[in-house]
Amino acid sequence: xxxxxxxxxxxxxxxxxxxxxxxxxxxxxxxxxxxxxxxxxxxxxxxxxxxxxxxxxxxxxxxxxxxxxxxxxxxxxxxxxxxxxxxxxxxxxxxxxxxxxxxxxxxxxxxxxxxxxxxxxxxxxxxxxxxxxxxxxxxxxxxxxxxxxxxxxxxxxxxxxxxxxxxxxxxxxxxxxxxxxxxxxxxxxxxxxxxxxxxxxxxxxxxxxxxxxxxxxxxxxxxxxxxxxxxxxxxxxxxxxxxxxxxxxxxxxxxxxxxxxxxxxxxxxxxxxxxxxxxxxxxxxxxxxxxxxxxxxxxxxxxxxxxxxxxxxxxxxxxxxxxxxxxxxxxxxxxxxxxxxxxxxxxxxxx
Numbered sequence: 483x484x485x486x487x488x489x490x491x492x493x494x495x496x497x498x499x500x501x502x503x504x505x506x507x508x509x510x511x512x513x514x515x516x517x518x519x520x521x522x523x524x525x526x527x528x529x530x531x532x533x534x535x536x537x538x539x540x541x542x543x544x545x546x547x548x549x550x551x552x553x554x555x556x557x558x559x560x561x562x563x564x565x566x567x568x569x570x571x572x573x574x575x576x577x578x579x580x581x582x583x584x585x586x587x588x589x590x591x592x593x594x595x596x597x598x599x600x601x602x603x604x605x606x607x608x609x610x611x612x613x614x615x616x617x618x619x620x621x622x623x624x625x626x627x628x629x630x631x632x633x634x635x636x637x638x639x640x641x642x643x644x645x646x647x648x649x650x651x652x653x654x655x656x657x658x659x660x661x662x663x664x665x666x667x668x669x670x671x672x673x674x675x676x677x678x679x680x681x682x683x684x685x686x687x688x689x690x691x692x693x694x695x696x697x698x699x700x701x702x703x704x705x706x707x708x709x710x711x712x713x714x715x716x717x718x719x720x721x722x723x724x725x726x727x728x729x730x731x732x733x734x735x736x737x738x739x740x741x742x743x744x745x746x747x748x749x750x751x752x753x754x755x756x757x758x759x760x761x762x763x764x765x766x767x768x769x770x771x772x773x774x775x776x777x778x779x780x781x782x783x784x785x786x787x788x789x790x791x792x793x794x795x796x797x798x799x800x801x802x803x804x805x806x807x808x809x810x811x812x813x814x815x816x817x818x819x820x821x822x823x824x825x826x827x828x829x830x831x832x833x
Contacts, residue, residue, distance in 0.1 A: 516549075518622040519542050519543065521539065526628050527723075530725040533630065533632075539587075539595050540614055549616065557579050558577070562607045564631055602632045603632065607631050611628075630722075634665065636671060637724065638713075638724065639655040642727045648736060651697075651698050655694050671713040671715045672692050672714045673692075675698070676710045678709075703733070709729065709731070712727070737820060745760040753798050754797045757794060772786050772808065773785060774797065774808050776805070806830045809825050810825050
């Protein structure tokens with residue numbers, strides 16, 4: 483009996499020891515050497531239908547070593563009625579979503595990530611933060627927090643008109659005073675102009691303006707430019723972008739005439755009167771026009787014209803034995819062409 487009791491005790495102790503060695507282990511804690519640095523530049527862009535979060539994802543760990551693997555990102559959101567929002571109160575992050583690195587990165591050549599939020603309710607405050615995920619339980623600390631208010635979109639500017647100028651276009655539009663739900667804006671909005679040329683998409687032009695007019699200089703004459711305008715309002719630190727106007731397009735016009743030709747001289751030749759002058763310096767000169775009048779008359783008459791390469795002209799119809807006064811102008815390639823003032827008149831006297 484004693485042997486049986488000892489054997490039973492030995493087996494019990496062995497089983498207990500085995501169980502204690504094979505019990506459930508606690509979850510391993512990832513080493514700091516692989517934890518990503520926290521994102522510190524979370525930002526957002528807000529237009530009439532969505533908000534796009536963007537950030538630079540880390541390339542280093544918390545101890546400065548190279549971060550070799552990123553699986554994706556955790557995005558946390560809090561939604562609070564604007565009337566209940568408290569800047570100093572704890573933020574009630576109540577929902578989250580995980581996206582992969584491939585889902586977040588649009589441009590593979592840059593370490594920029596994006597997330598688009600389209601389900602938004604007017605009258606609410608939205609707050610976001612992001613974490614980087616490098617593996618199972620290998621997650622960074624929280625990013626900075628961004629916050630914005632969402633309201634019904636601001637109505638689109640209407641009656642957008644273009645006034646072409648020389649290497650510039652001036653836009654004007656009607657003031658925006660309400661949102662799409664009919665409610666009035668609390669303050670006068672600013673306006674952001676967007677421009678597109680050569681089918682490269684619309685990009686902002688300059689800073690937003692308070693006026694309902696915008697001058698866009700430095701353009702190429704004859705090229706077609708397309709424009710849209712959006713009203714922009716601010717609510718606290720949030721910038722709210724309104725609905726885009728209809729597209730308006732136009733071309734800048736060359737309105738600058740060449741300088742008058744100079745160094746005009748006239749000589750008698752066998753078949754008439756020959757005029758010679760110096761070539762103009764402008765690159766867009768298309769040609770020259772010749773005019774004459776009698777020494778006793780006030781009205782100039784058109785005689786003929788030349789191309790840009792020819793800086794001489796023979797007046798074969800010059801009246802014989804008359805004193806004549808000649809002048810020329812230069813014109814460019816614009817449509818309609820810009821023509822210079824008359825050159826200094828030169829007198830011709832027959833022998």
